[in-house]
Amino acid sequence: KEMTCRFHKGENHADCQNFTMHWVCHRHGYDQRTYNFKFDLTLHAELKVYLFQNVQTLPPQNLSVSLMTSRDFLLTWKAADGSQGLGNALEYEVTYKREWESWEKAASLLLSNTTHCRLSHKNLVPGSSYVARVRAKPGQASGFSGQYSEWSTEVSWETPEGALQPRNLRCLFNGADRLTCSWEVKKAIITSVIFGLFFRASQASAEEECSPVHEKALTHIPYVVQSCEIPVSNSSSQSWYHVSVRAKMEEKVIEAYKNIKVLPPANVSVTVTESQEYELRWIKHTFQYGFIKQRYQVEYWKNNQYEKVCLRKCRSPGFLFAGQMGRTVPLTFI
Numbered sequence: 631k632e633m634t635c636r637f638h639k640g641e642n643h644a645d646c647q648n649f650t651m652h653w654v655c656h657r658h659g660y661d662q663r664t665y666n667f668k669f670d671l672t673l674h675a676e677l678k679v680y681l682f683q684n685v686q687t688l689p690p691q692n693l694s695v696s697l698m699t700s701r702d703f704l705l706t707w708k709a710a711d712g713s714q715g716l717g718n719a720l721e722y723e724v725t726y727k728r729e730w731e732s733w734e735k736a737a738s739l740l741l742s743n744t745t746h747c748r749l750s751h752k753n754l755v756p757g758s759s760y761v762a763r764v765r766a767k768p769g770q771a772s773g774f775s776g777q778y779s780e781w782s783t784e785v786s787w788e789t790p791e792g793a794l795q796p797r798n799l800r801c802l803f804n805g806a807d808r809l810t811c812s813w814e815v816k817k818a819i820i821t822s823v824i825f826g827l828f829f830r831a832s833q834a835s836a837e838e839e840c841s842p843v844h845e846k847a848l849t850h851i852p853y854v855v856q857s858c859e860i861p862v863s864n865s866s867s868q869s870w871y872h873v874s875v876r877a878k879m880e881e882k883v884i885e886a887y888k889n890i891k892v893l894p895p896a897n898v899s900v901t902v903t904e905s906q907e908y909e910l911r912w913i914k915h916t917f918q919y920g921f922i923k924q925r926y927q928v929e930y931w932k933n934n935q936y937e938k939v940c941l942r943k944c945r946s947p948g949f950l951f952a953g954q955m956g957r958t959v960p961l962t963f964i
Contacts, residue, residue: 633657635667685768685776688712690722690745693764695787701751703787707764708745710779719743719772726762728755729786730850742769755814756792758851761785794819796875797853803862811840812857813875817847820854826878827858831868892924 635655653667688710696704709720724747727736739747747764754760763781768774794816801811811827827840840858847854862868895912903909914924 682773683775685774687720687766687768687776687779689779689782690764690766691782693762693782693785695762695785697787698748701790703749703751703754703760703789705747705749705762705764705785706745707782709766719769719774720766721769722747722764722766723778724762724764726760729759729761730848743771751789754789755798756789757797758789760787760789796825796856799873799875801860801871801873807862809860809862809871810857811860811873811875812855814848814853814855817852817854820845824878824880825856825875827860828874828876829860830872832870833872890922895926 633655635653637651637653655665690707691710693705693707696706698704705724705726707722720743722741722744724739724741725733725736726749727733737753741747749762761784763784765778765781767778768776796813796815799811799813801809803809811829813825813827815823815825825843827843828837829840830837840860843856843858845854845856860871860873893915895914898910898912901909901911910928910930914926
């Protein structure tokens with residue numbers, strides 16, 4: 631016989647997601663019986679699976695890379711064991727990036743009916759470490775459908791080092807009013823060379839310089855990323871921009887008579903006079919023009935006590951000093 635039971639929540643229902651359920655069933659009588667509890671809920675799931683529309687192959691195998699005589703790189707792989715039944719009807723997605731970049735920023739290529747891919751050296755950044763991977767899914771021509779396989783094992787390679795010119799110049803339009811361009815330059819040269827971004831909005835327009843240029847260091851490679859935003863006033867009439875990055879020509883007027891660096895005095899000597907004073911002498915360098923005067927700065931200190939330097943300035947190539955070395959004393963110029 632069946633009977634209806636009612637439930638109420640247990641004591642721990644307020645702070646526990648998996649709370650206890652108390653079921654109360656009323657039946658009159660005292661005879662011993664065995665009871666089975668049956669829910670009136672449908673607790674199951676069903677799915678009719680059509681095999682050829684729910685295919686996920688195994689990942690491609692034997693992914694490798696080789697350098698071609700054209701300086702391009704060739705990626706090759708083969709279909710996984712068990713997937714050969716699909717023949718050449720597999721589609722592949724190849725993604726590649728520099729090692730330190732995230733996969734979200736990786737370049738992606740979609741291929742059909744092939745198990746190799748050629749990466750042009752023009753699309754790769756010189757002097758970089760790259761990594762690539764590939765995955766597969768049934769193509770439309772196979773009569774199968776499904777989803778991509780898991781990714782293959784990764785393969786890595788190095789691109790040859792390039793020259794000192796800026797590399798990896800790229801620009802992205804925000805779809806409204808800004809064209810942001812970025813490029814990479816070696817850290818070793820940015821202290822002595824300033825790079826600028828120059829652009830033309832059309833063939834007939836004058837070249838302009840973008841400003842300001844922002845800079846961001848890359849800790850994992852010896853390069854910095856520089857970038858600049860070009861304002862776009864009318865994208866409908868200016869759909870093409872010509873941009874270039876080059877070293878800026880810096881000019882500075884240097885007045886020779888204000889930038890004289892004299893050679894150091896020669897033959898510096900010290901002698902003791904009869905009055906127990908010390909006479910310091912040296913030979914000055916003469917200029918072609920006699921009207922150029924020279925001033926001298928003298929330092930003296932106790933041996934191994936350079937931090938207690940005493941300074942004196944004078945105009946003639948010699949002076950006298952008395953007393954203990956290392957002390958500040960009156961000087962007599964000679």
